[in-house]
Amino acid sequence: MAETKFVIVSFDGLRPDLIDEQQTPNLFRLKKHGTTLASQRTIYPSETRTAFPSLVTAGTAAVHGMVGNKFVDRGASPQRYIDTADAVLLDRLDRESGGRLMTAPTLGELLARAGKSLAVLATNTPGTTRLFHHKAEMFGHVRLSGHFPEACTPKSVLDDAVARFGPLPPVPPAGEPDIDAQTLITTVFLEYLWPERAPDVTVISYGEPDTCSHLNGTGAAATRKVIRHCDAEFGRILDWWEAEGRANGVQIIALSDHGHITAHTRVSVAACLSEAGFHPGTAPVSGVDVVVVPGQVGALYLADRGRKQLARLVGALTEFPWVGPVFTAPGDEVEGVVSGTFASSLVLANHERAPDVYFAFRADDRRDRFGLVGGTFYDSSRSPGLGVHGGLHPKELASVGIVAGTAFLSGGHVSKVPSGICDVVPTILAALDMRPVSGMTGRVLSEVFATRGAFAPPPVSSTEVFETRSGNCLQRVQRTRVEATVYIDGGWVEATEIAAETTEVA
Known part of the structure; x- marks a missing residue:
């Protein structure tokens, strides 16, 4: 054999x-x-x-x-x-x-x-x-x-x-x-x-x-x-x-x-945080109070990791129209240590190296110029209309x-x-x-498996939807559980009006 x-x-x-x-x-x-x-x-x-x-x-x-x-x-x-x-x-x-x-x-x-x-x-x-x-x-x-x-x-x-x-x-x-x-x-x-x-x-x-x-x-x-x-x-x-x-x-x-999915609307995380009174940078050096890791995954590292500064950062973040679900260190099984955020453990991302704040850029189901479903805000020097990933869109x-x-x-x-x-x-x-x-x-x-799959009943699965709210921002995460194993289906925020000055590519 x-x-x-x-x-x-x-x-x-x-x-x-x-x-x-x-x-x-x-x-x-x-x-x-x-x-x-x-x-x-x-x-x-x-x-x-x-x-x-x-x-x-x-x-x-x-x-x-x-x-x-x-x-x-x-x-x-x-x-x-x-x-x-x-x-x-x-x-x-x-x-x-x-x-x-x-x-x-x-x-x-x-x-x-x-x-x-x-x-x-x-x-x-x-x-x-x-x-x-x-x-x-x-x-x-x-x-x-x-x-x-x-x-x-x-x-x-x-x-x-x-x-x-x-x-x-x-x-x-x-x-x-x-x-x-x-x-x-x-x-x-x-x-x-x-x-x-x-x-x-x-x-x-x-x-x-x-x-x-x-x-x-x-x-x-x-x-x-x-x-x-x-x-x-x-x-x-x-x-x-x-x-x-x-x-x-x-x-x-x-x-x-x-x-x-397709990047449709460019934003600057660092510029927005600067306007909110922070001093962002891309590396942990003197004078930088929040490191903004470049890329499509929102990852923010604070110099002062105290609860007050963390809450201030989350409060500023959730006011931006381009922010999707926000995660901080687990406070309980669902919510993070800052009210209105999800626990990073909810999306199985809690680790000692994890940032103080994870967030996904707000995404939607619009079709791009090629007819493909899925669009998002993004932060990079690239032009709108290009492919990106890192977030929670299905x-x-x-x-x-x-x-x-x-x-x-x-x-x-x-x-x-x-x-x-x-x-x-x-x-x-x-x-x-x-x-x-x-x-x-x-x-x-x-x-x-050929030896078992044809005869064994399929594993039992169940869907879980979690919600949290920060101000007017309602966030949802959906997971599916197959016995003890958890899969992330997606994460969303409640639809809100998008700022008029944003640009998009059809």
Whole structure:
């Protein structure tokens, strides 16, 4: 009997509703082979370098501690601003913390303890590539970037890949589809990694269409071009799987880390806080009383963390027409320590590294110029009309989930039971006859296993809606619970009049 192995293929930022027979015929083909997880979603914040740690730890930000693409490290003296796109910095932080960069064991560590291997091939940022398996060096496991030598290990594998397939391609100019690197990592898997090493689990992470969406728009021609290209590269993997891999026990999981919605109205968080009497900055330095972490996730770190200053900040924030749900440290199971805010634990984001205030930008269901549902306020130098993510709109949280192989129900089965990115590792461990570890918030997707799913009743799910009010601002968060596992459906505020001076792109 063939030994069970897994290939996880990720499409960064791909919305599930962009999969169809014309644009993504190979993902569509995979759906026919296996089971589609029709209610798959990601975590909050819905950012790449929070979601992928959730993939490999089976835990939310509250578990693994990667609380955003960027955050303030309060454990350092002096405090410092961290951009997790930097692979060299992440390596240094892990060593300085005694191996506590992530505060939960990862899939690579668990496999290594069992004498198994994890390999990573990725075209994301160097930091993202490292976060898939940040301790690969310890175990001699493969981690290869399609662009960045500093994210690669061991050096002998990088040298072999360069000797056989040529130098790592440069990152293309801003806005151009990243084509060559997706082809390279696919080729490395098919012609080198699998034939010569056959890892127990392989992660193949295409860094597109995320970058193209950010710089062109989620439905733009350039974005659709790179979606088609990534799907074609995946088609090469699927051809191999149909011809060889499936018969040799390989299971395929296709996923994305988050979706995208469209930025329609630009604001400046820092400017608005300045007008409210604060002294904001992007780093914790003298004279800055609140650090505004750049990006689509609202993350505010106070110099004075006292309750009075925190309440003052929340009071100012909830007056702005661009602010969605607001979160502070838990006061109880629902509300934060400041009245009118939600507890960060409600969205499973409470961690010692978490900001004093999280907030999501206010989002809506308007359609963009490509006909895609989902729009939002945003804070960046980019033009309106481009793709963003990080918040609580259902289209940001919705993610791709397809499983196929002898372990899973086949023939185009569709599971409507809620599932999430944290469920991937528990499901893999179960298929490999390995025990999950304590602290994992994900669950085993037993309903889609071929041996049990056809006979076991589907897990019981229930929907929970929570509300809190600050002044005239009514906030809602909706979650779905499947037995003990919690999934975030979305977060909203009560519709209010939008300021007349704002601009939008239809």
